[in-house]
Amino acid sequence: MTLPPPTRRPLPGLLDTEAIRKDFPALDRVVHDGKKLVYLDNAATSQKPRQVLDVLNAYYERSNANVHRGVHVLAEEATALYEGARDKVAAFVNAPSRDEVIFTKNASESLNLVANMLGWADEPYRVDRDTEIVITEMEHHSNIVPWQLLSQRTGATLKWFGLTDDGRLDLSDIEQVITEKTKIVSFVLVSNILGTVNPVEAIVRRAQDVGALVLVDASQAAPHMALDVQALGADFVAFTGHKMVGPTGIGVLWGRQELLEDLPPFLGGGEMIETVSMHSSTYAPAPHKFEAGTPPIAQAIGLGAAVDYLTAIGMDKIAAHEHALTEYALERLRDVPSLRIIGPDTAQDRGSAISFTLGDIHPHDVGQVLDEQGIAVRVGHHCARPVCLRYGIPATTRASFYLYSTPAEVDALVDGLEQVRNFFG
Amino acid sequence: MTLPPPTRRPLPGLLDTEAIRKDFPALDRVVHDGKKLVYLDNAATSQKPRQVLDVLNAYYERSNANVHRGVHVLAEEATALYEGARDKVAAFVNAPSRDEVIFTKNASESLNLVANMLGWADEPYRVDRDTEIVITEMEHHSNIVPWQLLSQRTGATLKWFGLTDDGRLDLSDIEQVITEKTKIVSFVLVSNILGTVNPVEAIVRRAQDVGALVLVDASQAAPHMALDVQALGADFVAFTGHKMVGPTGIGVLWGRQELLEDLPPFLGGGEMIETVSMHSSTYAPAPHKFEAGTPPIAQAIGLGAAVDYLTAIGMDKIAAHEHALTEYALERLRDVPSLRIIGPDTAQDRGSAISFTLGDIHPHDVGQVLDEQGIAVRVGHHCARPVCLRYGIPATTRASFYLYSTPAEVDALVDGLEQVRNFFG
Amino acid sequence: MYQDVILDHYKHPHGRGLREGQAEVHHVNPTCGDEITLRVRMDGEVVGDVSYEGQGCSISQASASVLNDLLVGKELAEARKIQETFLELMQSRGQIEPDDAMEEVLEDAVAFAGVSKYPARVKCALLSWMAWKDATAQALSGTTPEETA
Amino acid sequence: MYQDVILDHYKHPHGRGLREGQAEVHHVNPTCGDEITLRVRMDGEVVGDVSYEGQGCSISQASASVLNDLLVGKELAEARKIQETFLELMQSRGQIEPDDAMEEVLEDAVAFAGVSKYPARVKCALLSWMAWKDATAQALSGTTPEETA
């Protein structure tokens, strides 16, 4: 049944996945009566290492308390752990100040937070009917719908960059898209469906020329490459914990301090206030101003442990590993008959999520037959339906890799696709 | 040092706390070189039983995947677990339909969600400059600030019920406070600072008479008593997982189905849509419409386990246990010289959070000296500063009980307060 | 879940193509993009024809083919009973093991029992059946053909 | 953390009460409601008087009393050095073990070393010191007394 893989060259820059995989209990999972799990759905969410789970358990078993303002031991420990996680995340993205790191529940909340702040802001940030919002056609729904809502609510015009046939942003009309009326440009650093890595510099430069703010959706970047918010030159950067070996229920918004000071709060409640009377309230300084209510304490601490884990391995090494794997996967997939890559077909400026179609076999069927062999991929529009519309396809199958993925798993995918073709051939 | 407790009668209705405490690893904690932890900060957050932690670990170690739309085993398991947790929560609060249960990150988000929905809603729900919002003076900041923000943003008038000297709502002017202009009445079922249980029926009746919606903040009720959203007669009910032996990072908003259908979404993004194009989007039916982005998957599943745990013990039994303990604590505290209870001084219509002042010893000092004896209480304004203003005090010390609290812990508190008095006397 | 019967219907669909009818509907499964356009012709109390065009996965395509096989030529009451039985089977989350009685009603369609274990795919299997129900209601109420989503 | 020195100052505060001065400030710690009103009188380059009124916990009250002891009568430059040393100690998160040199500068105030281990209480200890710094700046710039929060 299994085809012999083509004479596989040793790939340069691979991590010691044998050691790494031991840290991830879920990778030992056996499914469908004895098939070893081949987890290639990392763009949807990553698996979690023992090191992160241990930190979660230690928190709940020893130090669990509500944070801030407590004078008892547990409250002080919980606060130190929670704020310590903020330090770790700040260092991870090279933030100039820890106070620029806001904990949210996921990247979607981070993106919505910015959209809402701008809707309620005073000049010069305020988005209203005479202004424009710019996104791109390759955004995740979480970076489309908040701007559609903001545009409906304020009357602002929503504009976007289109895509080239090979899955890149079409910036040829950048001067017409980003104009003096533009208040905010929000775009994805690495596309979750196409894999494309976008040219930040060109967009940031144009945005700065016209005085627009820039929000970068780094949800698919933070897990996979070194992220330096200062080098990016953006005003806000959003990402999400569960895709970077962290727990679910935690996201991050980084924002420039002056902006966080000037912009209005979003959610109101405990923790985000300075002083409250029935008649009026004043707000705590950032980041607390944007963290209403009991925060996701254990989850932030877990994200801190995730960041420790990734840092210990090294983000550059992780990027090199995935790059090698992506190059190998593209090469092997190229040989699968009737397979069409949706997105860049070389590994250059490209993340490790690879979307494709297989003849006219529906992605649901591709995914299901792969699943029967233990291979977990994602099928559908990957919360980026405009991309499917753009390329005239109903959906794609997507395989996506991470630090624990192996060339053997790429081979398993290719073999699996052969089975799919036999089955529906 | 330790005074002998007064001849302690066996209290009626206590749970078998010896067995229960074995489930909670944190209760074994020893602090300050050998002091056994006496955890009386349950109104801030509860400890977590092994049963909940086991479910979290099993999820992360076996079934971790993003939910919905996946065709592989892990995605299907994760989806079934996540949606199964929704079934459990729906049953726990006797919701007519599981689709009425929305998962948020905490009670604060639930409360903000309603405030924002009403700000963007069409008639007849829309809050605007000609309308009124009603809250009370004993609300948690999380049920004050969202309404202050809404009132600032829409021009609506914010009104509130005051408090009587013995810590109850003053409803004597209910006809003037809730009027034909009132669109929403939002109030706390059990106060986190005073302990007061509020008379829902009178308020709901008046609100219904004038056609106003009712939101009940059940954050301090759901952990401690049987909650029946149908019996309450409210339109929305909010609560939070971490106070009810569940994980941090998870909250609930229950809402009546017709309302959830009619009201606009809040956060936009993945999961909450039906179909997206660059030009416009349509939204999924509730509850998904209100759950943008990857939800707190593990945390919802953990809350499901928490609900199982509480249900197995029985909410009525938990309520009886706490009632007996509160009665005992009030009785013993009454004998502490210069101690003044802030809130109802009998156990009738009262939860188990007890706030007090001790002469003019500052609550920070009270809390600190108790902490040195291993006794964890909370000090400050408990996110309810208007209550402190109302009673002319800077802050209070608050002891709050839960299903694992014991009469011996009440005795430890009373002894500890004696030490505080000696220390600062 | 891919029984031979299902694959056969997928590869060689029965009654595919749009023919004359009294009502036409267009149904979409937004989560996966499956679509079907379906027409119903009633000959008095008998299902005269169910014709369809669409794109989608093997399950949704095969299910439309099986529907055509099963319903065309049946009295409306019987067709409805078949539809309801199929719905019941698909919503059983793999809990129903079709017995002889059910097999007699559903014939080839019992092959879909395995699909009911996969919540993500149940909607695929039901797409054409929901479209048929909708189109039939329109045909009977005399509504002129129109698009519904 | 409650050293006898701290309790002594709390129970018998030195220099408490508002007296004449060139500047007055009002500081509040919003998280716990501690408040202080503090006046500064400069006699040329010398701290002539620091008078205060307030409410709050033992730490914030004792700290104001110690401040009065330490700063009144000192040259401004020296008073500033004491303030900075105290700030450094309080922000040390319990990492600084006061040595002889530090004890010489801080005298009774070294008793607060233990407080620095409790982040929630550091603000209490610093309340009067921040108020003094603020009031002194105002006194020197000749700003008329005003309220600040």
Ligand SMILES: Cc1ncc(COP(=O)(O)O)c(C=O)c1O
């Ligand atoms: C009465 C009340 N409402 C709302 C909240 C807010 O809950 P959370 O902090 O989990 O959002 C709390 C707890 O802090 C509370 O006690």
Ligand SMILES: Cc1ncc(COP(=O)(O)O)c(C=O)c1O
């Ligand atoms: C590019 C991109 N942006 C945003 C998101 C939203 O992240 P979350 O679902 O954690 O809010 C995702 C992942 O789903 C993503 O891939």
